[in-house]
Amino acid sequence: MSARWAGSPPPDRRAAQRPVEYGASARLRSPPAGLPGTDSRHPFSSQKTTHGETMKRILSTCSTPVALALAAAASFTAAPPAWSQQYPAKPVRVIVPFAPGGGSDITARQVSAKFSEIFKQQFVVENRGGAAGLIGMEQTAKATPDGYTIMIMSGSFSATSATHQPAFDPINSIVAVAEVGFTPFVLTVHPSLPSKTTKEFIAMVRAKPGELVYASSGVGGLTHMATELLASMAKLKMIHVPYKSTGAAMADLLSGRAQLIVGSLLPVVPHFKTGKLRPLAVTTAKRWYSVPDVPTVAETLPGYEVELWFGVMAPRGTPQAIIDQLNGAVNKMIQEPDMKKNLDQQGMVPSGGAPAKFADRIRKDYDRWVRVVKEAGIKPE
Template identity: 40%
Template sequence: MITSRLLAGSIAVLALAATAACTKNDEASWPTKPVRLIVPFPAGGSTDVVARLIAERLGQKLGQQFVVDNRPGAAGNIGTDQVAKAAPDGYTLTLTTSGPLVNNKYLYKSMPFDPAKDLTPIVLVGEIPLVIVSTDKVPAKNLKEFIALAKAAPGKYSIGNPGNGTIGHLAYELLRHNTGTQFLGVPYKGDVPAMADLMGGSIQAISAPITAFIPQIQAGKMTGLAVTSKKRFPQLPDLPTAIEQGFDVEAAVWFAVAGPAGLPRPIVDKLNREINLVLDSPEGRSKLEQFGALVGGGSPEQLDTLMKGESEKWKRIIEQANIKLD
């Protein structure tokens, strides 16, 4: 009886050891089949284009196809949720944005996943800072002068944004809160109608991602009042940051690669290393710059820290402004 028990115990230990060894071998040899990279937005956008470059380069380096799968809907929640609910084996990943990774949790009453609990951060890909722009119809050459004008005439100066709950809207609320200035916020359905009204004089400024406004500012058709990044934007070196002008306003839309919770560390490290190499290449930098994005990179821990910090900041602003999308 004792011998039988000892034999059974030995078999169990050997089975566990064999399972652990197989798991380690699987992780070391990953990937052994095609990997799905879900982009929770339509094809053709900046996130999709960058995802396809990364997928192509990963496929070339790791010897398996990385297939970009567009799953748009619910401000990125639908596609990101598919990754959150996938098996943590490295064969379902996402290149998603700060909306599903941070902001949407506070904008929607019900979320199908919790990004902090259901996803594994892998690497920050890039970030697009916001810009606050005006025209020569407003006698302000920078944000400091614009704030002074608005404080002297509360409620007179309006700032448009690309839509309710967008990062442009959140940045407007952050600006309003941190400067104690009474603006009139005007949401639009995208950048284009907001730009038309700005040029026509219906609104006095816009808060939105910088990409669409770079050529307008460079051509002198619009006045850049401030960029909302830590440092000046390389393509517009003469445009000061909001922080430089004395206003604690920092905002960006950023995008990152993530996997399901529980993704093995060897797979995370392999992905992080290879994607960093893509981002640091001339081709990677050029592709990001094409969309007005600053190159990301760094460790999974740095992305995790970013997600936590952004979560705290935008939770406070969203609750104070009572912004809801459903």
């Protein structure tokens, strides 16, 4: 450890972790007396014959046009699937895989309030935190795919899936509905470091490999993965100290026990103004509107880009008609002034778009994090 960092106390290694509208039902008239499988006293009764068998016998005695008409009528009298009725017909459960108060929770409550307003039905947030989000993710994956359980999640979905590879396979058992918005991370250092730019930081760490301590909100979390991606692209060797929360990681960064975090925008910005922390770069492809003087990591390391997104997801098998309704509602709400203001207060810009666009982002993130996990030898705790 260099003399500049030697006075710092040792790091606190607190490990983490349309309605479909059906027409009026056609009604079958009584068949002629004497048809097989019928009782002469009640043309449609049969002591030991099922409805299906009766229909087969009826159709077998009819001419082709009559048989087709009867088959069509039978299809209209069948009960439509439950999801085809007016959706939602009852309250919808909104799972958040994290504790109250975080970015996913705040976004979920804002989006759920808008869903309730748009659909005239309650969307109820349920926090199911624990195991880096895996508990809530598993509950979502295993829920009945009828549209009455959805999840609001962050970009850590892809990172956690790549790191832990759980048996319920979230990347394939949970589907994209709509992206709500996204925000950058910020490459942030303690002011005791001499580095003022990303280029200077890289040179400093290369000169003293294995000395600098970086904090994260837990093994396999986005702050961890974003830093390992930086280390991989810049060929850096640093010491990782995972914490149980972003708040705990920030506390040790402010004290100087850790020297670096690739942290989300809102927690770090207030400390830039006081000089307690120093921003080096944002992780988005372009400079961020709220901190326009802070360059991007990509200006030094072309191709580096990490965004913290928030979006709506659902169990695989959820009817496409319901996914489309929810997607349309998200695209509508993020254009409304009050929702734009809410997102801006979280440092986010609205995203929107089709489910396929969101699904593509999730898959690309996942594939990238799988590579990072392999290259860095990351093991879940």
